[in-house]
Amino acid sequence: MASTVVWRPIWRGRSCGSASRRCSPAFPGCGRLPGRRWAGGTISGCRCSLRCPSPGERNGPARDRRSYGSGGAGAVAWRVSFISTKSGQFRYFDVQLGHPDWSGRRVLDFGGNVGTFLEEAGGRIRPSDYWCVDVSRAAIEAGRRRRPQAHWVYYDRYNPQFNPGGVPGLRLPGLGTRFDYVLAYSVFTHTPDDEAVELVRALRPILTDDGLLAFTFIDPGWTPPGSGQVSNVRWRLDSRSGGAGPGRASVPGHPQAAIDRAVQAPWCAVVDRTLHFDPAAPVPPGERYDVLWSPDHVRSLFPAAEVRPPAVPERQHCCLLGPGD
Numbered sequence: 001m002a003s004t005v006v007w008r009p010i011w012r013g014r015s016c017g018s019a020s021r022r023c024s025p026a027f028p029g030c031g032r033l034p035g036r037r038w039a040g041g042t043i044s045g046c047r048c049s050l051r052c053p054s055p056g057e058r059n060g061p062a063r064d065r066r067s068y069g070s071g072g073a074g075a076v077a078w079r080v081s082f083i084s085t086k087s088g089q090f091r092y093f094d095v096q097l098g099h100p101d102w103s104g105r106r107v108l109d110f111g112g113n114v115g116t117f118l119e120e121a122g123g124r125i126r127p128s129d130y131w132c133v134d135v136s137r138a139a140i141e142a143g144r145r146r147r148p149q150a151h152w153v154y155y156d157r158y159n160p161q162f163n164p165g166g167v168p169g170l171r172l173p174g175l176g177t178r179f180d181y182v183l184a185y186s187v188f189t190h191t192p193d194d195e196a197v198e199l200v201r202a203l204r205p206i207l208t209d210d211g212l213l214a215f216t217f218i219d220p221g222w223t224p225p226g227s228g229q230v231s232n233v234r235w236r237l238d239s240r241s242g243g244a245g246p247g248r249a250s251v252p253g254h255p256q257a258a259i260d261r262a263v264q265a266p267w268c269a270v271v272d273r274t275l276h277f278d279p280a281a282p283v284p285p286g287e288r289y290d291v292l293w294s295p296d297h298v299r300s301l302f303p304a305a306e307v308r309p310p311a312v313p314e315r316q317h318c319c320l321l322g323p324g325d
């Protein structure tokens, strides 16, 4: 399967180095004060740019030198534009949920990005019955432009990959309704376990009494049927070269050993170019962060869950939970 995502920090700037100054509110994503915590510690200086960038700078090179967590010259102001190019989400959940009658059902597409799910539903779900909550501001704005009748909610919560300038631990916003389906395609594949558990706990009370929460996860050891296929962990690594670091397995140095370990692991993650096996290890902001869970690990996190295998051509398992499970 081709890469499903486009990751692009859209601007970078020098830090003003000030502990108290806010950037111009004219540029969304600025205005952050220092002291924010991220998975690896507290941001000690202002990460805002001394000046707001020109549009050309905002859309500048996809990769540049990055630094983080220290403030001072060279610190990065994070503004990530993430638009998913994945398709097939409606078919995925339609199959996993047994082809339900979607008409009149309210759907929350959690981490739904630009709402490809709604587009692909092809009229089976009215836009007014569709809510999309996402930490990608660019995606929410694009979805709203495309389908203004649907409900688009920007959730400015920190995520190391998709919203490194967001607020760690920000509570789920009130949505003012309950949902027949809360769906999350490839969202908890990018969050630490404690966050996934917390978010699932926050989402279940907004289900209707017979509602269902369905989210995907990626089993590192699962390999699609057929010859020439590779395991999920190999698939996740394929687009990356390797690298080593403290507590990390060097993919090019010991490729098969690292992958064999990951295939058997209850939990592993691909952080930028390296395989991680410690769920508590910090993830620097701005890194690609792909989390993989074995089905047994999912059952340990969500004991009442029903776990379903991927339906071809997908690689992601589905986890189903009711409101009171």
Ligand SMILES: C[S@@+](CC[C@H](N)C(=O)[O-])C[C@H]1O[C@@H](n2cnc3c(N)ncnc32)[C@H](O)[C@@H]1O
Binding pocket: 005, 082, 084, 085, 086, 089, 110, 111, 112, 113, 116, 133, 134, 135, 136, 139, 155, 157, 159, 162, 184, 185, 186, 187, 190, 191, 199
């Ligand atoms: C791999 S993309 C999948 C997007 C979409 N579901 C699709 O299939 O095209 C992961 C999405 O989850 C969003 N996301 C990550 N953490 C989130 C969170 N805590 N709350 C809501 N959305 C989140 C990201 O911004 C991104 O749009």
